[in-house]
Structures are given as C-alpha cells and as structure tokens.
Amino acid sequence: MGKIPDSHPRKASLLARAKLTQAGREGLLAESAMIAHGRGEAFDYLLGEKTSDSAKTAIKECAARLLAAKNPIVSMNGNTTVLAGKQAIRAAAIIGCPIEVNIYYRTPERMEKLIAALESMKEKIAAEVDEETKASVMAVEILGANADGKIDGLEGPRSICSRKGIESADVVLVPLEDGDRCEALVALGKQVLVVDLNPLSRTARTATVTIVDEVARALGEMEELLLQNPQPTDWDNQKTLREALEIISDSSKRI
C-alpha cells in the first residue's frame, strides 16, 4: 500500500489494514485474523467509524469496573496487540494491572512475538513520558509465557491461561473475544468487559459490559476516562447493544 494522504476520509481504517497486513507477514497473527478484521471494518463502516455517545458510556463503565476490581487483567490477542497495544499498555499503567497475551490459535512462536511486541511498545511509550508515568508503564507486567492456568469449562489450547492473570482475575477486559471463551469466563463468575464491533455477536450479548467500538479508539478513550476516576453503575448491557443496533439501522437508510 502506498502513502495514504492525510485528507483521505478513511485514513485511520486504511492505516489499520496496512498495519495488520504487515503484522501478518511478520507472523504475529492467526490466519483468520484478516477475516475478523474485515468483519470489524464492515461494522465500523455502518457505525460511521466513530465512537458513539453510547459506546463512550460503556467505556466509562469498563474504566470504573477495572479501577474497582481486586485483580483486574487486560487480555490481548494478535489483532488487538497490533491495533491497540500502546493504548492497552497506557490503560493498564493507570489501572495498575498486568496484561496477558492470550490467543485462540496458540503457538509458542506467536506468543513469543506478541509478548516481545508489547515489551517493545512499553519501551517506546516510556521514552515519551515523564518519570512517574514511565515507572508505571514499565511496571505493567506482560503475562502469557507461563501457561500455568486454566479456564474451567473449556477444552484444549483455548483453555490455557496464566494463573496470575486471567485465572485469578475478577474483572477481565478482553477485546475481540470469541463467544465460547466469553461464556466460560462469565460462567466462572468473572466480570467480562469486551470490545466488539458486532453488537449481535455471542460475545457482545454474553459479556457483562460490551463496548461496541473499534478497539484502538475505545482503548484510547479509556485512557482519558480512567483519569476521571469513574464509579461503577447498575449497568444495562442490553440497552447499549440496542443503541449500537439503532446506529447501524439508521446508517442503512443512507442510500
């Protein structure tokens, strides 16, 4: 892909695609990653490629629940690391929680590459910020290499997790989760906070709080909202899904 002019109305979307294509070549992604991304692109197109007020409320709720958690964790996969790794690290630094690399199609090579990518992002962020922030960024532990935990209710490689991370967490922020794993985590009594562009997906409908938004925008917004120290509310997740569907529904009248 050549250079995308600043004036291009869909520049962010095209840049995200270029980043993923490059990461795919470097072996960071599963084969299905591009399909998942394309699905996201279509939903984001229908959502107008911006964070809705409704999504902003969901992001604030997630920020509040992560701050109030005993053992919060941010779970990252290939696509989210490539698209929003830096935002996730900055959010985790404010929350004061680790990040766990946890991928559906688990191979040692991909795990290693994703952990290395996040460690290198930490260094880059640390080089740009003040001393206090730098310390909190460098303190964000990247878990996942030790597969010493298990998600009860799942079988095979998908059940693997870190004991110190997802296994012992009470609140899990997990962008782009698959439906089975989301259900299993909820069944274990954890609060599952997801970012999913498809408001009809099983993940979106099963989660405790669903942010219907593009992951880099959502986690960028979360950084800001975490600093406002919000409080958890009595959350109606169905309402946020209905609001997202209304936006999609309205966009279909654009013809």
Add this chain to the structure above:
Amino acid sequence: MGKIPDSHPRKASLLARAKLTQAGREGLLAESAMIAHGRGEAFDYLLGEKTSDSAKTAIKECAARLLAAKNPIVSMNGNTTVLAGKQAIRAAAIIGCPIEVNIYYRTPERMEKLIAALESMKEKIAAEVDEETKASVMAVEILGANADGKIDGLEGPRSICSRKGIESADVVLVPLEDGDRCEALVALGKQVLVVDLNPLSRTARTATVTIVDEVARALGEMEELLLQNPQPTDWDNQKTLREALEIISDSSKRI
C-alpha cells in the same frame, strides 16, 4: 481449524472461512481476499445468514436474463472460485455458457491455479452425475488463460479479459465485482448481474441486477431456478437494494 460440529449454528460460515484460509495457503487468493471475506461475513450476519425472499427474486431474474442472453458469461475470481466454484459450474452447465477466470490482482500463477481448481471441480461434479449432465458439465469451457480481450474504459491489468468471454458477452454474471469494473461493464452496454452482500457498495448500486446474498447460497439457489426456465421482467434494482437494507435495519430488533 478443527472439525466443526454439525450442531454449530454458524457451521456454513465457519466452513467457508476454513476453505478460504486453506486456499490462501495454496496461493489462490490475493492478500486482500480475507479482509473482503470478513466484510461479507459481517453483512451476511446482519442479513441473518439466509437467502431472503427479495434475494430469491433477484436470483430468479438473473437466471432468466442468463437464459435469454446471446452470449452469457460467468466471471469468477479467487474468493468465488473457492466458495462457490462448483455451484457456478453447475449453473453454467445448465445455461450452456463458459466461465471466465478474471481477477483484480492478476498474476500468471494465480490465474493458472484458479483455472486448474475449476477444471478439477468439473471432474468431481462429472463423477457424481448422470451421463447427460456429465456431458454438459464437461462442456463448460474455463476461459481466462488467453488474455486477448480488453474492457474498454479501464486501464492496466484490470482491463484484461478474454475476447471470447467478457469482451463479447451481452450478459455478465460477476459475483463480488469491484466498483470500477462494474461501472465500465455497464457503460459498455452489457447487463451486469452481481452478487454482493453490501447493498450500499458502488457495485451493488451500479449493477443491472444485484443479488444481495452470500455467493454459494445464491449460486446454489440459481441452479434450481434455472431449471424452472424463468422469463426476464422489467426489473427495479433500487427496490431490491431497499429491501436488503430493510432486513439489515430490522436485524436490530433481533436482540
């Protein structure tokens, strides 16, 4: 991907994804193929992953126009060959027309592989049917290797086609076409029949008849409808697009 249980509610969608992933590994697809497929998946999700009555009417109209054509052609690219090659061959056998492999990112290797894939599908279908059908299936010519034609109004590799195929056709069935080429074909006075899951795309809005449906379902349905020998009607393509958008819009009530 492991074996998908028969009971899985989205088995067809997951199988399609597995097929494409495999074809990607074998070099049949362009790099952007997976993203395009993911975008389609999202729209199909909103359409309820089934052929609507409105889409069925469009499929019947396309069947009628292909049967009434002087020089009909079915144009196939990488994704459509992988997802619906067999359905296209069976439809072409009933119509009595050739299939042309015509791809946006043209390389000799991909052209060769796609033509070989279709030839091998012909053999497989022929082994399963009666003698008369077998003869009509084996008679379906797979064009594309000879790039001796041109689509006027386009430049570069995208303008290449077969003289005996798209260049001389009056009716072109072209699933998953790009907007520019669809416009150029329409400008040449050809009837352009497309299969596109996004009713808002330029292709969907430019085509003579737009089938808003998943390509394997649409071409499978077409086989059946061709046998009913339908007649072309005075077609309102805006109506079929509006109906698809209404279904997408109504999907917001599914929750």
